[in-house]
Amino acid sequence: MEFAYAFKRASQVDALADRTNLSFSPDLKREPTFFSGELEKSVAFREAISALHAVVTSDLRFKPKDKSVYKAWAAQQELVDYAQVAGQRASAQSRVKALTEELQGLWTQSRQRMSTFYRARDAYFKHLYDRDREAWIVLDPVITVHPDEVFFECFSQDESSYGRLGASYEVFKNVGEFACGTTNIDYSHALYNEFQKIRSYKTTRFEVDPSGFQVQTEREDDFEEKKIDLPDSWVRGFLQVSSAMSLPARHVTLSPTDIANICFILRRHKEHKGPRSMRWVLTPGKPVRIVFEPWNIVLDCPRSIYQGTEAEELRTWGRRRILILERLIPLAQGFTVHLLGQGLPSFYVADLGHMSFTLGLSGWTANDWSTAGNFDLLAPRGASDDFTKRRVFEALKKKWLATPETLAAELGLPTAAVLGALGAWTQAGRAMFDVVKNVYRARELSREPLPMSKLRFANEREEHATRFLAAGAVTTRTEAAGAGTRLTGTVKDGKSAHTPDLVVDADARIVKATCSCNFFKHNKLFKGPCEHMLALRMHEATKVGFVT
Numbered sequence: 001m002e003f004a005y006a007f008k009r010a011s012q013v014d015a016l017a018d019r020t021n022l023s024f025s026p027d028l029k030r031e032p033t034f035f036s037g038e039l040e041k042s043v044a045f046r047e048a049i050s051a052l053h054a055v056v057t058s059d060l061r062f063k064p065k066d067k068s069v070y071k072a073w074a075a076q077q078e079l080v081d082y083a084q085v086a087g088q089r090a091s092a093q094s095r096v097k098a099l100t101e102e103l104q105g106l107w108t109q110s111r112q113r114m115s116t117f118y119r120a121r122d123a124y125f126k127h128l129y130d131r132d133r134e135a136w137i138v139l140d141p142v143i144t145v146h147p148d149e150v151f152f153e154c155f156s157q158d159e160s161s162y163g164r165l166g167a168s169y170e171v172f173k174n175v176g177e178f179a180c181g182t183t184n185i186d187y188s189h190a191l192y193n194e195f196q197k198i199r200s201y202k203t204t205r206f207e208v209d210p211s212g213f214q215v216q217t218e219r220e221d222d223f224e225e226k227k228i229d230l231p232d233s234w235v236r237g238f239l240q241v242s243s244a245m246s247l248p249a250r251h252v253t254l255s256p257t258d259i260a261n262i263c264f265i266l267r268r269h270k271e272h273k274g275p276r277s278m279r280w281v282l283t284p285g286k287p288v289r290i291v292f293e294p295w296n297i298v299l300d301c302p303r304s305i306y307q308g309t310e311a312e313e314l315r316t317w318g319r320r321r322i323l324i325l326e327r328l329i330p331l332a333q334g335f336t337v338h339l340l341g342q343g344l345p346s347f348y349v350a351d352l353g354h355m356s357f358t359l360g361l362s363g364w365t366a367n368d369w370s371t372a373g374n375f376d377l378l379a380p381r382g383a384s385d386d387f388t389k390r391r392v393f394e395a396l397k398k399k400w401l402a403t404p405e406t407l408a409a410e411l412g413l414p415t416a417a418v419l420g421a422l423g424a425w426t427q428a429g430r431a432m433f434d435v436v437k438n439v440y441r442a443r444e445l446s447r448e449p450l451p452m453s454k455l456r457f458a459n460e461r462e463e464h465a466t467r468f469l470a471a472g473a474v475t476t477r478t479e480a481a482g483a484g485t486r487l488t489g490t491v492k493d494g495k496s497a498h499t500p501d502l503v504v505d506a507d508a509r510i511v512k513a514t515c516s517c518n519f520f521k522h523n524k525l526f527k528g529p530c531e532h533m534l535a536l537r538m539h540e541a542t543k544v545g546f547v548t
Contacts, residue, residue, distance in 0.1 A: 037172030055163030
């Protein structure tokens with residue numbers, strides 16, 4: 001998916017003896033978006049933006065050691081051995097080689113069938129990372145100016161970690177004129193080193209440069225144009241993470257000391273076998289307890305009392321990504337952890353006073369946001385007609401941020417219809433959910449509408465669910481389940497008939513589900529709902545009057 005940018009100049013950092021000027025160059029092909037102000041919390045901003053950089057450069061995928069020198073030495077030793085026992089081993093070696101080639105062919109065929117796109121994406125990122133690091137860094141920066149704050153968003157290289165830094169206007173002083181909107185900024189790796197020079201005794205000026213928008217269009221030759229072919233996974237990851245943030249979660253409040261203890265344990269110990277998980281023991285009215293496996297180290301958090309209503313234990317994996325938060329511990333007033341469920345994503349929100357830093361982690365490092373999460377499938381699927389969608393988006397764009405209830409009251413629409421419209425705009429890349437303030441925000445990821453024909457179905461399950469509906473192969477039954485609704489029924493899949501059973505909350509989000517199909521038996525909800533659950537929910541949505 002190709003994106004074209006035009007910058008008046010490269011972003012710059014001017015570090016002088018008494019002041020520092022941070023000037024980001026925005027994309028001039030988008031609607032004018034600019035901001036200018038002096039940083040009052042300069043050191044806190046330096047540490048927070050550095051933590052965001054740590055998210056961008058994070059890559060915890062397995063990297064095999066370079067054994068080329070050893071293999072060259074081993075090959076020489078094998079030649080000596082073969083010279084001595086060539087007659088005895090020639091036949092066996094020939095058979096081993098033939099079997100190895102056959103096995104390699106089978107593995108190659110399997111990889112081509114199962115992960116062609118995934119391998120191409122990895123090669124793409126590795127090429128940029130190794131040969132043109134600055135171009136690789138340019139893939140991620142997205143900055144949004146809103147009436148209440150300025151925030152940055154980014155992804156890690158392995159696409160399993162999401163970072164968001166929000167800075168309210170109290171972080172700045174002498175704020176000049178600003179224009180709300182979203183833009184890409186020209187950002188290079190060298191800027192990170194310049195950020196480290198920010199000091200409290202210097203005046204630091206921060207601006208998203210508005211001067212480029214004042215240049216006449218006939219001088220386009222003065223602009224620096226860049227075209228970047230982004231993988232679909234990068235775009236889809238941005239869409240998935242907002243859907244995950246809108247899902248129901250268990251909320252755990254931790255003190256900075258607790259996060260420091262977590263990082264200390266992870267630094268002191270290195271696991272050599274599984275399970276490599278953090279087990280959260282949540283008991284209402286009692287301190288949160290975290291068990292680190294496989295060592296079974298218990299960390300009690302006496303200052304963090306769990307406020308939930310049900311006792312449960314949840315496991316999260318990919319825990320070493322939490323070390324990204326180390327730099328924020330001295331500045332944080334507290335941390336809020338949002339746990340979606342066993343093996344599902346988690347969000348760590350650092351309260352930095354007038355700033356907030358959100359670290360979103362997928363279920364485990366290899367389970368990245370774009371290919372294995374499918375959290376949009378767990379989000380509300382009730383959608384609205386095009387006219388209602390436009391009304392909802394226009395109302396949101398007018399306010400820039402709002403709750404679904406506020407928009408529903410203003411437009412005179414049911415909250416479920418507004419949620420359906422907001423979910424559609426979120427998946428179209430034109431809105432996002434802010435887990436810190438629990439509001440939806442207008443945030444247009446690209447200048448042109450995203451090609452939803454390429455992004456609509458990230459997997460075959462939702463496409464199959466749509467076919468079940470078209471074929472009339474779905475029957476449903478409903479009953480009350482607490483504050484939500486339980487859906488049961490039958491989905492005819494060829495000669496088989498499956499019986500999905502799911503519970504949705506008052507906002508039409510799946511909170512529990514089971515099915516008799518093999519996909520659910522093997523994956524539970526770690527990879528999202530199966531096609532039969534989706535068909536059941538879509539069928540019920542059409543019965544109550546919403547188009548899916």
